[in-house]
Amino acid sequence: MAGATGKAMRQVYGETLVELGKTNPHIVVFDADVATSTRTILFGEAFPERFFNVGIAEMNMAAMAAGISTTGLIPFVNTFACFMVLRCGDPIRSLIAYTKLNVKLAGTYAGLSDSYDGASHHSILDIAFMRALPNMLVICPADGAEVKAATEAAVQYKGPVYIRIHRNECPDIPENDSQPFVLGKGKLLRSGKDITLVATGYMVHRAMEAAQILEAQGVSARVVNIHTIKPLDTELLERCAKETGGIVVAEEHSIHGGLGGAAAEAVGRLYPVPIEFVGVRDTFAESGDYQALLEKYGLTSQHIVKAAEEVLKKKGGL
Amino acid sequence: MGLSKERKAVLEGLCKQFRRTLLDTLYSVQTGHPGGSLSATEIITTLYFEVMKVDPKNPYWEERDRFVLAKGHAAPMLYIALAEKGFFPKEELKTLRQLNSRLQGHPCALKTPGVELSTGPLGLGLSAALGMGLGARLQRKPFYTYVLLGDGEIQEGIVWEAAMAGAKYGVDNVVAILDKNGVQLDGTVDQIMPLGDVKGKWSSFGWNTFEVNGHKVEEIYDAIQEAHQVKGKPTLIIAHTVKGKGVSFMEGKHTWHGKPISKAEYEAAIQELEGGR
Numbered sequence A: 001m002a003g004a005t006g007k008a009m010r011q012v013y014g015e016t017l018v019e020l021g022k023t024n025p026h027i028v029v030f031d032a033d034v035a036t037s038t039r040t041i042l043f044g045e046a047f048p049e050r051f052f053n054v055g056i057a058e059m060n061m062a063a064m065a066a067g068i069s070t071t072g073l074i075p076f077v078n079t080f081a082c083f084m085v086l087r088c089g090d091p092i093r094s095l096i097a098y099t100k101l102n103v104k105l106a107g108t109y110a111g112l113s114d115s116y117d118g119a120s121h122h123s124i125l126d127i128a129f130m131r132a133l134p135n136m137l138v139i140c141p142a143d144g145a146e147v148k149a150a151t152e153a154a155v156q157y158k159g160p161v162y163i164r165i166h167r168n169e170c171p172d173i174p175e176n177d178s179q180p181f182v183l184g185k186g187k188l189l190r191s192g193k194d195i196t197l198v199a200t201g202y203m204v205h206r207a208m209e210a211a212q213i214l215e216a217q218g219v220s221a222r223v224v225n226i227h228t229i230k231p232l233d234t235e236l237l238e239r240c241a242k243e244t245g246g247i248v249v250a251e252e253h254s255i256h257g258g259l260g261g262a263a264a265e266a267v268g269r270l271y272p273v274p275i276e277f278v279g280v281r282d283t284f285a286e287s288g289d290y291q292a293l294l295e296k297y298g299l300t301s302q303h304i305v306k307a308a309e310e311v312l313k314k315k316g317g318l
Numbered sequence B: 001m002g003l004s005k006e007r008k009a010v011l012e013g014l015c016k017q018f019r020r021t022l023l024d025t026l027y028s029v030q031t032g033h034p035g036g037s038l039s040a041t042e043i044i045t046t047l048y049f050e051v052m053k054v055d056p057k058n059p060y061w062e063e064r065d066r067f068v069l070a071k072g073h074a075a076p077m078l079y080i081a082l083a084e085k086g087f088f089p090k091e092e093l094k095t096l097r098q099l100n101s102r103l104q105g106h107p108c109a110l111k112t113p114g115v116e117l118s119t120g121p122l123g124l125g126l127s128a129a130l131g132m133g134l135g136a137r138l139q140r141k142p143f144y145t146y147v148l149l150g151d152g153e154i155q156e157g158i159v160w161e162a163a164m165a166g167a168k169y170g171v172d173n174v175v176a177i178l179d180k181n182g183v184q185l186d187g188t189v190d191q192i193m194p195l196g197d198v199k200g201k202w203s204s205f206g207w208n209t210f211e212v213n214g215h216k217v218e219e220i221y222d223a224i225q226e227a228h229q230v231k232g233k234p235t236l237i238i239a240h241t242v243k244g245k246g247v248s249f250m251e252g253k254h255t256w257h258g259k260p261i262s263k264a265e266y267e268a269a270i271q272e273l274e275g276g277r
């Protein structure tokens, strides 16, 4: 599953921070004793005076970042995605989102990607939390190139941004990377008329595979990458609902409160059509090989195909 | 009081065996945390094989002593001790961190017999241990609760909230042990976030404190026995340890916090351990 860049998403993120740091002296980086893992260690080596490793003290880190942002600097806050929500949650809500502070939050090891560490380290509710915060932008890149684009875009945007980053390499998606990254705008990766597969993060790749499988079955599936979960590209989703009459949403997250929830809220209001959800089904996962976990917890291209068949049945098309 | 020569030899033998099993296990699954498991070997062994009253046949016996591995990433050493005790078959150690295993990357109380509290996210264990201690006191249950903390872990603010609560409520049936190996994930504790005078801080928070060599079972044992005598305040035993203890190329190195072990490294480590250094 190696990407053409041959790099883990977190590595691309770390390198992008260094690039940005070269031209933008306002960027400062915080970490909480996982800099080796989040790859912010690269920034720390390049710009030691703009790097703060505050130890295993995530809440302190987020509140410090809130403070430093009020002086005109642009802090990036880094830890595992699960701790970003569960430990930094209060300062993120009460200081950063409430006051619309210019703080960037990067949650690495998102979804099930920290697979062997187990459910205690998996992050399958971060989208739900971040998306429920007023003023928060939520981005979930699909491949290395998109991590870079999202990180750059986060600096351009003034206000709080959450970027959800995968631990590992994700395959590059040429159809994705050939299009410009625009905050809040979904990308149409593959045209189709029978159904739309809406995905985010690593599941975009899986949705592309599923579309191919469906094609072999005579189903023309459209694929849309929603990299910005908030604000959601509701216009695009409405159009897909109208033009294809059915939607499957796939994400490496709980089926509750993530992109699935966001899409259902939008489609239900704007143009109701049958919709199915591929994600972790209200359970804690477990330790294991990453691909084996995706298989067991229902996050493969086959699972997307099955969900598509359900939707097509409801549409009366199968 | 004091550990007999025979018991000391037994515990030391177990520690040697456990280190070997740890390397076998982590090498075979190519994932897991060697450094913090090795520094905790003597502490976990002394607790389970000399101090704690537990019954593997009846793991939920109400009056059992409790152990909370606050630094949950040392799970492999806990599992090795629990397997030796008989909580589950030793063969199961091979399934560590694999799909469908009862042995999760970090302890899961729902899955593994003998595990008292699910841990992994650092900092929560001491507070939970205090709750167990208060529960015992309120219901006049005679058990002790032991909790093992990492020195990086105590950078978490909640640990100091617990320090205040433990003193306020005089939770003297809780014994906390600090695995003070001086190293965390990104570097040494002094580089990442210096702790200052740990003994002075905990004393000033109202705790009884002892300092021991955390690789000497007799010192650990004596300190725990003394802690049992202290009434009206909780005890923190500051155990001076070496991260990666027993495998010279891992010792004191943050890079060995959670790195897979190569074949050459595995062979060198086993040779060293068998040499009985």
Ligand SMILES: Cc1ncc(C[n+]2csc(CCOP(=O)(O)OP(=O)(O)O)c2C)c(N)n1
Residues within 6 Å of the ligand: A032, A033, A034, A056, A083, A087, B035, B036, B037, B039, B071, B073, B120, B121, B122, B123, B149, B150, B151, B152, B153, B154, B179, B181, B183, B184, B185, B243, B257
């Ligand atoms: C809240 C939280 N933040 C970060 C981590 C990631 N992490 C796991 S172990 C570790 C370092 C722990 O160092 P220390 O407490 O000294 O343990 P030891 O040296 O005994 O292994 C870190 C940062 C975590 N598990 N939980």
Ligand SMILES: [Mg+2]
Residues within 6 Å of the ligand: B150, B151, B152, B179, B180, B181, B182, B183, B184, B243
């Ligand atoms: Mg340590």
